[in-house]
Structures are given as C-alpha cells and as structure tokens.
Amino acid sequence: MEPRFPPALHQELKNRFAERYSTAQAVREHHGKDESPYDPMLPDAVVFVRTTQEIIELVHACEHYRVPLIPYGAGSSIEGHLLALQGGISIDMSQMNQVLAVNAEDLTATVQAGVTRKQLNQELKSSGLFFPIDPGADATLGGMTATRASGTNAVRYGTMRENVLGLTVVTAQGKVVQTSRRAKKSSAGYDLTRLFVGSEGTLGIITEVTVKLYPQPEAISGATVHFPTVADAVNTVITTIQLGIPIARAELLDSTTLRAINAYSKTQLPEQPTLFLEFHGSPASVEEQAQTVQQIAQEHQGAEFQWATQPEQRSKLWQARHDAYFAALQLKPGCRSVTTDVCVPISRLAEVIETTRQLLSGSSLPAPLFGHVGDGNFHCAILVDPNNAAELAEAERLNEAIVKTALEHDGTCTGEHGVGLHKMAFLAQEHGSDMLDLMRAIKQAFDPLGILNPGKIVSPA
Amino acid sequence: MEPRFPPALHQELKNRFAERYSTAQAVREHHGKDESPYDPMLPDAVVFVRTTQEIIELVHACEHYRVPLIPYGAGSSIEGHLLALQGGISIDMSQMNQVLAVNAEDLTATVQAGVTRKQLNQELKSSGLFFPIDPGADATLGGMTATRASGTNAVRYGTMRENVLGLTVVTAQGKVVQTSRRAKKSSAGYDLTRLFVGSEGTLGIITEVTVKLYPQPEAISGATVHFPTVADAVNTVITTIQLGIPIARAELLDSTTLRAINAYSKTQLPEQPTLFLEFHGSPASVEEQAQTVQQIAQEHQGAEFQWATQPEQRSKLWQARHDAYFAALQLKPGCRSVTTDVCVPISRLAEVIETTRQLLSGSSLPAPLFGHVGDGNFHCAILVDPNNAAELAEAERLNEAIVKTALEHDGTCTGEHGVGLHKMAFLAQEHGSDMLDLMRAIKQAFDPLGILNPGKIVSPA
Numbered sequence: 001m002e003p004r005f006p007p008a009l010h011q012e013l014k015n016r017f018a019e020r021y022s023t024a025q026a027v028r029e030h031h032g033k034d035e036s037p038y039d040p041m042l043p044d045a046v047v048f049v050r051t052t053q054e055i056i057e058l059v060h061a062c063e064h065y066r067v068p069l070i071p072y073g074a075g076s077s078i079e080g081h082l083l084a085l086q087g088g089i090s091i092d093m094s095q096m097n098q099v100l101a102v103n104a105e106d107l108t109a110t111v112q113a114g115v116t117r118k119q120l121n122q123e124l125k126s127s128g129l130f131f132p133i134d135p136g137a138d139a140t141l142g143g144m145t146a147t148r149a150s151g152t153n154a155v156r157y158g159t160m161r162e163n164v165l166g167l168t169v170v171t172a173q174g175k176v177v178q179t180s181r182r183a184k185k186s187s188a189g190y191d192l193t194r195l196f197v198g199s200e201g202t203l204g205i206i207t208e209v210t211v212k213l214y215p216q217p218e219a220i221s222g223a224t225v226h227f228p229t230v231a232d233a234v235n236t237v238i239t240t241i242q243l244g245i246p247i248a249r250a251e252l253l254d255s256t257t258l259r260a261i262n263a264y265s266k267t268q269l270p271e272q273p274t275l276f277l278e279f280h281g282s283p284a285s286v287e288e289q290a291q292t293v294q295q296i297a298q299e300h301q302g303a304e305f306q307w308a309t310q311p312e313q314r315s316k317l318w319q320a321r322h323d324a325y326f327a328a329l330q331l332k333p334g335c336r337s338v339t340t341d342v343c344v345p346i347s348r349l350a351e352v353i354e355t356t357r358q359l360l361s362g363s364s365l366p367a368p369l370f371g372h373v374g375d376g377n378f379h380c381a382i383l384v385d386p387n388n389a390a391e392l393a394e395a396e397r398l399n400e401a402i403v404k405t406a407l408e409h410d411g412t413c414t415g416e417h418g419v420g421l422h423k424m425a426f427l428a429q430e431h432g433s434d435m436l437d438l439m440r441a442i443k444q445a446f447d448p449l450g451i452l453n454p455g456k457i458v459s460p461a
Numbered sequence: 462m463e464p465r466f467p468p469a470l471h472q473e474l475k476n477r478f479a480e481r482y483s484t485a486q487a488v489r490e491h492h493g494k495d496e497s498p499y500d501p502m503l504p505d506a507v508v509f510v511r512t513t514q515e516i517i518e519l520v521h522a523c524e525h526y527r528v529p530l531i532p533y534g535a536g537s538s539i540e541g542h543l544l545a546l547q548g549g550i551s552i553d554m555s556q557m558n559q560v561l562a563v564n565a566e567d568l569t570a571t572v573q574a575g576v577t578r579k580q581l582n583q584e585l586k587s588s589g590l591f592f593p594i595d596p597g598a599d600a601t602l603g604g605m606t607a608t609r610a611s612g613t614n615a616v617r618y619g620t621m622r623e624n625v626l627g628l629t630v631v632t633a634q635g636k637v638v639q640t641s642r643r644a645k646k647s648s649a650g651y652d653l654t655r656l657f658v659g660s661e662g663t664l665g666i667i668t669e670v671t672v673k674l675y676p677q678p679e680a681i682s683g684a685t686v687h688f689p690t691v692a693d694a695v696n697t698v699i700t701t702i703q704l705g706i707p708i709a710r711a712e713l714l715d716s717t718t719l720r721a722i723n724a725y726s727k728t729q730l731p732e733q734p735t736l737f738l739e740f741h742g743s744p745a746s747v748e749e750q751a752q753t754v755q756q757i758a759q760e761h762q763g764a765e766f767q768w769a770t771q772p773e774q775r776s777k778l779w780q781a782r783h784d785a786y787f788a789a790l791q792l793k794p795g796c797r798s799v800t801t802d803v804c805v806p807i808s809r810l811a812e813v814i815e816t817t818r819q820l821l822s823g824s825s826l827p828a829p830l831f832g833h834v835g836d837g838n839f840h841c842a843i844l845v846d847p848n849n850a851a852e853l854a855e856a857e858r859l860n861e862a863i864v865k866t867a868l869e870h871d872g873t874c875t876g877e878h879g880v881g882l883h884k885m886a887f888l889a890q891e892h893g894s895d896m897l898d899l900m901r902a903i904k905q906a907f908d909p910l911g912i913l914n915p916g917k918i919v920s921p922a
Contacts, residue, residue, distance in 0.1 A: 105703055105808035148648035159646050161655070162623055175895040183804040184836050185620050186873035187609035187659050188891055189880055189918050190900045194622070194655030198648050215705030242566055244676030285746045343644040347566035375645050412647035419650055430649055434636040438907065439651045445902035457650050 005044045005087060009065045013047060013089075016057065020048040020095075031090035034077045035137075035325075036422055037336040037386055037395070041083040043070060043090035050095050052168060052176060052207040059174040059205070062089060062451050070453045071201045073143030074116060076135070078339050079420025081147065081200050085455040091205065093142055099123045100208065108165055108182055110210040113142025129213040132157040135416070136325045141209045147418035148198030152321060155241070155374030156248040156280065157214065159416065164197050168208035172447040182210060195442070200418055201453035203446045217248075217280035221290050222308035222317055225297050230254055230273045230357065230369070232300040234350045237275065237373045239296045241346055245289050249278035249318075250374030256331070257324055257368035264327030265320040270304065276321050278314070321370075328368045328381040335383040338395035342406035343377035343415030353378060355405045359398055365391060367398070377415035403429075419457045427458065437461070466505045466548060470526045474508060474550075477518065481509040481556075492551035495538045496598075496786075497883055498797040498847055498856070502544040504531060504551035511556050513629060513637060513668040520635040520666070523550060523912050531914045532662045534604030535577060537596070539800050540881025542608065542661050546916040552666065554603055560584045561669065569626055569643055571671040574603025590674040593618040596877070597783045602670045608879035609659030613782060616702070616835030617709040617741065618675065620877065625658050629669035633908040643671060656903070661879055662914035664907045678709075678741035682751050683769040683778055686758045691715055691734045691818065691830070693761040695811045698736065698834045700757045702807055706750050710739035710779075711835030717792070718785055718829035725788030726781040731765065737782050739775070789829045789842040796844040799856035803867035804838035804876030814839060816866045820859055826852060828859070838876035864890075880918045888919065898922070 013021045022028075023045045032042035044067075049055055062069050068088025075082060084090065093114035101110040104127050111120060118138045120131050133144060134151035143149075145167065150159035157163065166180035179193040180186060196204055227233040230252070237250045253261070258271040275297070279289045294305055308314045320327075329335060344352045353369070360367045360380060371378030382398055384391040403413045403426050413426035428436055439458045446452075450460065474482045483489075484506045493503035505528075510516055523530050529549025536543060545551065554575035562571040565588050572581060579599045581592050594605060595612035604610075606628065611620035618624065627641030640654040641647060657665055688694040691713070698711045714722070719732040736758070740750045755766055769775045781788075790796060805813045814830070821828045821841060832839030843859055845852040864874045864887050874887035889897055900919045907913075911921065 103806065103808065105699075106806040107703070107705075108806070148646075148652070150646055154646060158623075159648075161646070161652065162619075171895070171899065175898075177893065177896045177899065179896070181868075181873050181891065182806045182871045183838075183867075183873045183876065184806070185609075185611055185615065185622070185804055185838060185876050187620075187877050187879045188873045188875050188884065189659070189888055189896075190664075190903055191609070191622065191652075191655045191659055192896065192899060194652045198650070198652055203651075215703075238566075242568070242676075244568075282746070282749055284749055285743070288743055288745055343646055345564065345567040345569070345643045345645070347564065377644075377646060406644075407642075410643045412642050412644045412649045414648050415644065415646050416648050418648045423649065427650055430642065432638065434632070435638045435640070435650075435653065437636075438632065438638065438653060441906035442651055442903065445906040446899065 005067050006065045009061055009067060012061055013045065017047050022046045031072050031082065031092065032084050034075055034080065034082045036078055036080040036420065037338050037384060037392065038080045038083055038421065041085055043084040044087045046090045046092055048092045048095050052170060055091065055170045055205055055207055056174045056176065058089065058091065059170055059172065063174065063449060066449055066451060068451050068454050069205065071142065071146065071205050073114065073140030074137060076137030076139045077143065077147060077420060078417045079422040081418060081420035081456060083421060093140060096207065102127055104129060106182060107213045108210055109213055110208060111141050112208055113140060113206050115141050117141065117144065124213065128216050130216050131211055131213055133160055133163055136322045141211065142206045145197050145206055145209050146200050148416065150372065150416040152249045152251055152372060154372060155250055156246055160197055161194060163212045164193060164209060165212055166193055166210040167196050167206055169196055169204035169206050171204050172449065172452050198418065200420065200456050202443060202457050203452065219283040219286040220278065220280055220314065221286050222278045222314040223290065223305055224269065224317065225275050225277065225302040225305045226270050227273045228301050230353060231350055232302065233273045233275050234353055234373055236297045236300045236302060238346050238349060240293050241374055245292055247277065247289065247293065247374060248280040249276065251276040251321055252371060252373040252378065253324060254369040256366065257328065257370045260327040260331050260368055261320050261324060264330050265323055267320055276317060324370050325381060328383065331366050332383040334385065336386045337381040337383055338399055340380045340399050340402045341414045341417040342402055342411050343375060344406050344409045344411030346376045348409035348411065349373060349376045352405055352409050352411065356380065356402050359401050363394060363398055365394060375415065421456060424457065466528050467526045470522055470528060473522055474506065478508050483507045492533050492543065492553065493545050495536055495541060495543045497539055497541040497881065498799050498845060498853065499541045499544055499882065502546055504545040505548045507551045507553055509553045509556050513631060516552065516631045516666055516668055517635045517637065519550065519552065520631055520633065524635065524910060527910055527912060529912050529915050530666065532603065532666050534575065534601030535598060537598030537600045538604065538608060538881060539878045540883040542879060542881035542917060544882060554601060557668065563588055565590060567643060568674045569671055570674055571669060572602050573669055574601060574667050576602050578602065578605065585674065589677050591677050592672055592674055594621055594624055595783065597786045602672065603667045606658050606667055606670050607661050609877065611833065611877040613710045613712055613833060615833060616711055617707055621658055622655060624673045625654060625670060626673055627654055627671040628657050628667055630657055630665035630667050632665045633910065633913050659879065661881065661917050663904060663918050664913065680744040680747040681739065681741055681775065682747050683739045683775040684751065684766055685730065685778065686736050686738065686763040686766045687731050688734045689762050691814060692811055693763065694734045694736050695814055695834055697758045697761045697763055699807050699810060701754050702835055706753055708738065708750065708754065708835060709741040710737065712737040712782055713832060713834040713839065714785060715830040717827065718789065718831045721788040721792050721829055722781050722785060725791050726784055728781055737778060785831050786842060789844065792827050793844040795846065797847045798842040798844055799860055801841045801860050801863045802875045802878040803863055803872050804836060805867050805870045805872030807837045809870035809872065810834060810837045813866055813870050813872065817841065817863050820862050824855060824859055826855060836876065882917060885918065885920065
C-alpha cells in the first residue's frame, strides 16, 4: 500500500533504507498499537534504524515534509503513546540494540535505546552488577526512559528519573546532543537529562542511554505473605516504609490477581491479598530487615510467611509478578485492559486503595488490583471487551473516579506509565493550566513544527 | 540614593512595601555580592518579601518596566549568581522562613524558600527525621534548590536533584505553579520540578520547596583516618564505593586544609591527607560497614582510625568540615577564593586529583583541596588577593586547567555550585553549542523579556 505522505519522501526513504523501510500493512499494524485499549492508529511507514546518523537523516527528511516521527521500542506502553494520530513514520529502534559500554568501576552502562532491560541484565551477569528498573514487560531502555518507567525495585533504587545519568538525543532540528557527562552529579545548567526522561518522544528522539548500575547484593531474600484484607497488607508496607527499612521490593497483589497468576503461571498461591517482598544487602542486614518486616506483618494478621532464598525460587516468584498484567488479561478471553496507575503519598495509600475497591466493587468488570505499594503506586487492570462500547465507557468512568480520588489525596494520575493519549485530560486537573502552558512552551521551543510524536502529553495551544 | 530604574516603579514599590523596600547603599552592597571573587554588582533596590503573592506583584511590576529580578537566599553562592549585572531588584527571601508542613508519615516537609537547612533540621529534631543535604554554608532551601546543591551526605542521599519532590514557583508572567504533587513518583508530563532545580533564578522564582526527609539513623558512627598521600585516601574511597558500601559521608581533606582547620577550629588533627567518614544504619549494619572500610583503608596505608561515636564529637568533626572553606580563607588574610568544583566518574578521580595537584604545585597561590570524593567531586579554594590582577588571572588559569582536565575525563565543570557567571564560558566546552541552544530555547520560552536573573547560565542568542 502506498503511504498517504508525500510520494517524494516515500521514494527517498525507500532508496535510502531499502528493506528496512516498510509500508506493509502487517508491519504498520504492529507499530500502530500498544498495550492500551485504543484501536490501532497506523503510521504510514516504518523504518528500522541502525544508527543515530540514520535518525538524523530521517528527522531532516520529515522536517522538510512536515511528517510526524514516532520512536518505537518494544511496543509495551500502556497509554496510547505509540498511536500514529496524524500518521507519519514509526522509527523502530529494535536494531539499535548494542550495549556500548559497561563502566563497572563507575557503576554505569551506556546502551543503544533499543536494548531491553533483560538483555542488559543478561550482558551484565558476569560483571557482578545489575540494572534494577523492571516494568512488567521486557521494555527497551529508550522506551523506559521516554515514559519515566519504574517497576518493582523502585522503592529501593528509584525510577528512570533517578537512574538515567545521561542521554544522546536527536532533536527536532536533526542535531545530536549529549545531555550529560558521566559524572555522578552536576549542576552545569538546566537539567535536560531529566527533561527528556518522561518526554515520550515529543521533545527529541533518544538514541543512547547511560544508566546507573548497582552491585548485585551480597544476599537476597524473597518472601510471600498472605493477609485477610488488602488493608492489612497495605498497612504492613506503610509501617515498613515509615520505619526507613530499605526494602528492595514491596508488591501488593489482591485475591483476583492471585487467581489470575495461579491460572497463568501454574502456581498454587493462596488466593488472598498477598505481599511479594524482597530484601537486599549484606547477610546480616537482610536477616535484620526480614525479621523486622515479618514482625510488622504479623502485627497486621500476616500469615504463612514463605521464604524464597534460592535464585530459582525467587526468579519464579518475580516472573509471576511481572506476568500479573498478562495473567490478568486471561481472566476474560479477548479482553483488553484499561489500566489505572495512580500514585499517592504513602500516608494516603490505605484510604485511596479502600475507596478504589469500593468503586470497583460497584462494577461488573473484573479488575485485579496490584502494584508497587512501597511507592504509593498501584494499578487496576480493568478488563473490557474492546468491541463493547458500554464496557469501555464503564472502565473509563472507573478510571476517572480513581484518578479523582488520587488527586484529592495529593497524588498523581500516573506513577510510571506516562501520559500518552489516555492521561492528557487529567493533566490539567493535576497540574493546572499554567503548568500546562509551561509544558506547551517547552514543546513549542523544542519542536516548533510539531513533528515529534504529535498530539501526546499536551496538545498545542 | 535614588535607583537608576524608573522613578514610577521606585514610588510604586516604596508605597507598597514601605520599610521592606530599600535602596540604602549598605543593603544594596550586601545583596550585590556572594562568595565568588567578583567585585560586587549592586541591585538598584532590595525588597524583603513575605508572601508568594508579594512576589507576584513584584513580577508584574518588573515585567511592566522590564526591570530584572534576582532572588536572594543566604548570599552563600560561589559563582556570582547574585550579582546584579543589569541592576534591578534583589528579592530577599529571608522573611519567607516558615516550615509549612512536616508530613512525617510520608517523609516529606514543605518549607518556604527562605528556610535554611539548619533551621529545618532544628524544627525536625523531635520528629525523628532529618534533611541530609548540607552545603558548607547554612544556605536557604530555595537557594540550594536553585543551584542544585549537594554536600557531604550526597554520596548516600543524593543531591537536591533527588531530594526535591515539588516546588511552588512564580513564573516570569507572574503565574504561580506547583510543579508536582507529593506522590513519591510520577510520570505526569515534563519534569518541571527537575527543570527548576538548578535553574539559578533564571526560569522562575522558587517560593516553596517540598523535600524528602529520612529517618534519623538508628546508629551513626563517624571516623577520621590519615594517609601518607592523597592518592591513598582517594583510592580507599573508590574501593568503598565500588563495593557498594552505603557509606553516608566520605570526605577528603588535604594537608593544607587540615592546617587551615586546625588553626580555625582549634583542633589538633594530624596535618596530612585525611578522610572524614560517616556510617548510618542499624547498629549491626554500621558495625559491618565500618569494619569493611577500616580494612580497605589499612590496605591503602590508612592509619590512626579515630572513631567519633558520641553526637558531640561528631558535631565537632562535621562542623570543622563544613567550616573548611571559611578556614581556608584565613590562610591568607584579606583574600577571596576562586573555588573549583569539578566532578568526574570515580574511576577517573585519582588521576584527575593527581593532575590537579601537579597544576597547583606549579603555582605560588595557596589552594587547599577538599571535597566529596565519594561522588567524584572535589574543590580547590585558590586563594587570591582580590586587588591583585595577576593573582586573579593566575587563579583563573588554574581553574581553567582543572576544568579542562575534568572534561577530558568525562567530568563536569561544576558538581554542585552551579554556573552563575563564573562557569558560563565552560558550558559550551562541556555540553556543545547545540545543548546550549536548547537551554537558550527554554530560557526564551519561560522568560521572553529576560527579566529573571539575566545574564546567568546562558547568554541570549
């Protein structure tokens, strides 16, 4: 199929990229959707790039023809980030997948944006180091940077905000900038690294990422513990955090999620509110942390503390946790998920989760609840038949009500999934219109032609 | 004395602020200088503000008359940030000194920008919490935010970059924005919090700061240890960091600095390269960390490990460290300091410090060397007679050579002091002109009239 965009551009890219330029329907469909419940919106073409230089050429071509560009990592974003609202070119980063440098002495690695988190950790294995940020999917480091992703380890190690040290970015003018040196800290001007982290492809195209690494902990201990109520589980985590215990992972899964996981991962975990915990440190420190948290859990009716000290047991446990979203989808064949992502101060978490559960209990839609409660962040995967308008509307109504509750409790509409299309309407509620004007001013300053992932985060004035 | 700026504005501000508006020479002199070696450049007037609303009024007035505004905290900045290059109004924040909220359960505090770090910790004392960031001076939280400050604890707790959760800012248009809710993480749009952190008054006027707090450690242990050479001390720290030991403070002081401290603080520390160390954690963890580091130090010829376990001993130790800069100034009566602030990846630290020492040894100017070597960051206080042009030129030549060395080793020209006037020339070397163009684009987008601390960080295109 011929793309809608200028035939001259089509010809130019075909000549330049040959078989790495595609307008095939299947390829466009693959690149015009993500894990959001939206119907696909296809790009006109897909280019599989290999170098920063190729991206510069693409930007210059698209600048000339005013054609949108949307960077594509693993396609695992959740809020419609990748949808080609105005057509254009999807830049597939999967062939930019080299780990460029591991500076073990400095605890840093520099990777091309298409490297995935699992690939990086695989390549780090012999170094004694690891990269902690772990969204559910095996996302690319470029995509994780662009959405300011986090995951189960963020309670201890922070999010991409804290763990990106510097970026190589191609600007909307086709310039290449390196946002920072590898020094651990710097106060050399405006923090463009942090500005590009979370910019969702709207301010520049991230081609290389330098991240912090951590020594693999001397000792690791994992555990599951079950509770009669979600509130008991949440209160266990709140107390743990408030005591300053450096817990590495503190994940809540409700009974519906456990049911989904048991079916999907062939586990036999009790189908009741459960915490998945992990402790990192020296053997003495891990022992100390684990004992303290066990005691806190017991004070909140936690039972059946099961330890996973062997690497295989722990891998199985965390793989099951990472698969929770995919497991949830299996609860309702053919469904898609409207996934909420609110995050609130931890003192407000118990009441926000309680209100959320009341909201969900008034709906017929299944909605497993799970998340990173150590950070005050949790998700509901509200499962809908994508062809059923009433279900979609119901899910959006629930999402709105949950966001409203979070905002009323000093929280954010999105803890780690980003804005994309799906959260744009909430940004004004969260930040106010003057903040949005500042964001628009940045977008306008960086991308005056509006060719970088247009229509995401903030709409033009 | 009548101000140079519009008489109508003078009258307006005099009517509005009465005795909190001053054009007195002494007041203007006090607000037209900082700890940099520059000659003072006086603002035309100083306003002592009490509320965000008053700042809005000031901005509207200055917008109307195109008159510069420079926020003033404690006057302890080091790079000429406060100098009124184009005259205008210094906004003295010292009366906005209320701790607005301590949310102990969430480990956050919200303060007015004029609160100082010592004041905040004093008010936190009974809460069991503390705020770790500690530049040498008793700076204000607003100023620390504006310069992206750090200090001795950053190796463990991060800098202002990691510890500011949200800000209230008055924009150049006189709008008030809150950059973030109090949730621990968020991916709700561009990270304006991090953009204002380190913006040095050039993008907006920070009026309130929400910061992270930490539980006072259950156990704390401090120590000094002496080494035959600076290299031995540095290598002790490098090994400690690379092993992932969560050391809370790891400060290097060279023998000249020790001599200055002994004279200034009436201590009797051996005048040789010394590490000041501190360990935070549970009693078991502190014990474990301290033993490991002691062993590492011994492998690098560290001797006379002296422990300071009592709070009074530790306070004295760290007060002496914080006073190092002021102690250094006493080495040369009437001097001022050209203070370097490079930061490099820790694998490069030993050679950069060695090169720096060679550069300094070729000069007749005294230049005590000290700093946060756990972060790869160190300072030389190059002491000059401010009336001696040859000494000033020599100090700048040394500073340039040290910056050049740092940049050649993947470092930054400024780890924590900011750009101000003094580092502007280095920014292009560090970042390249395309990065500076992006910074200029942000400045232009936020402050098109150029009234916010003009002439700092980046000059207009």
